[in-house]
Amino acid sequence: MIPDLYHGTNQHFTRFKHDIDTRATHGASADVGFFLTTSRELAGHYAHNAMKRLVAGDHAGHERKVADLVRRAELASRRRDHDLYEQLTTEAEDLEVAARDQTHGMRIYAVEVDARNPKTYPDVGQLDLHEMRRMLIDDFTAGHDAVIFENIWDPVSIEMAYPDACNHVVVQDSDLIRIVSFEDLEPLQNESVSSPTW
The missing domain is CATH 1.20.5 (Single alpha-helices involved in coiled-coils or other helix-helix interfaces)
Incomplete structure (x- = not known):
């Protein structure tokens, strides 16, 4: 069991599912699995990112x-x-x-993962997303049910000048993820969301 993980989004659900395409990021590795982090603060930034890109709730x-x-x-x-x-x-x-125009719905899910055969990469640092995608595909193909990137700096953490690297856990099988709790966040002051361009 991998406890104390977080996932930030503005989508509201009772379990993780693959049948809904609600990725707020479109990095090279974003479609390979569900990304979870040990940093609650970083998950909050992902929730904020989702709020700017996805319709809240559904x-x-x-x-x-x-x-x-x-x-x-x-x-x-x-x-x-x-x-x-x-x-x-x-x-x-x-x-x-x-x-x-909605600036609400940000949510951080506290989760745990029932991984039996995880692959761990220690002290990753900065990693190219295309390389991460290749690693994830290779590890899941080899039978690992979770991939742990320890001490990784992801693009959002670098962009926001996040002071510490943290661990990320990537899981393909949504049935391995159990939601422990969630917390709704308030939008930042003076937050504005741009309207779509037609």
Whole structure:
């Protein structure tokens, strides 16, 4: 068991699942597994990052609604029903603007991982994300159920001048992750979220 881990996001759920694409980062290794950290503070920064990029609560559901409105608008346009096209397009735009103006929903999950065969890399330091992706794929293919990067500096920690390296644990099988608790965070003062560009 690997206890005392954190995951920061603005998505609200009761268990980790692979069927929802709610990554707020799109680094080379982001799609290989679930990233957890021993640093609560760093998890908070990831939650803040997610708040700026994802719709709070149910990003995937929001994206399905918008995609459906856009699809229906395109059909209306082909039928030359300009009034319906305008109505549906406006509705999709309003949903996007309202969603991007939300500055709430940041959450830190405290979790533990039931890893039986983890691979540990000690004293990693800074690591190229493409190299990390290759390592993760190789380790998961070799049968490891978790990969632990000890004392790693990730791009967010470097960007925010985070003073200490911390450990990251990457897990592919979401069933190994157990949520212990969560904490909702308040947005930073004077926080603004940019509206989408069309």
